[in-house]
Amino acid sequence: MTTFTEEARSPENREPDSDRLTMETPQTGVVTPPAPSAAEARTEAQATQLPPVPNLGLPTFRQDGDTKESRPPLTLREIRKDNRVRVYIAKGNEQMQAIGYTEHGHRHAGIVATIARSILIALHHEERTAELAAIAGYLHDIGCVINRKGHVEAGALISFTILSDLGMEPLEIAEVIGAVGNHEEPYGEPINPVAAAVIIADKSDVHHSRVQNTSPKDYDIHDRVNGSVRKSFLHVDPDIKQIRLALDIDTNIASVMEYFEIFITRMTLCRKAAERLGCSYRVSINGQDV
Ligand SMILES: [Fe+2]
């Protein structure tokens, strides 16, 4: 069992070439027009020739967004160094603090990234899939730099721009932005293992250190519930296929009922996410399964 804490494509079937015309008839199947003569081909090539593009020393991209030069896959370590990632997450958290929300900055991003990666490693997913979960985990709340409301969609679009600029493969970008775009109830769905891991990791980060409100008398229910959690552990057991969130809470600060009041929809989403990973989901509070 692993425990995580807060620290923690034959020619017959080929698609038609985009530069060739094909005609389909009921008698003969697929018929291609006769090839142009060498002279016709030369004239056609000259007519479509474009002036040379000056080499500005910038990386070149194909229309599908892939870089021509091969490069090692992008890692979270590189993404964290990007100035946009550093600034937007920090400024997003400033917005959350200004409206009295719990911490959504680099601390939360780092914890969610680490836990999302660890969940998939513990459940024997491929390392690259786990790295994509870490990347999505780190970026999932970056949309808060615009507004809490709509931060899921905004975050997916901001992530798309940054990851495209950094040269990530489109298939990987799709995994990441799909996870960012599905991390929050009520519209989030654990569409794949990456999204499922990010959902569970995000909802596991309930802890007193997330409270940013410096005036306890102004605490809302979210502050009280987060403020009551002294310890938070996520146990992943691949043998019995169970993911369990174990919380130690101070019931003098928030009652178990208050925890349920704001966490019931989150726990429902976590249960669906765990099912996507082939696991059950349990929560225990002060040693008691709930
Ligand atoms: Fe969020």
Ligand SMILES: [Fe+2]
């Ligand atoms: Fe979050």
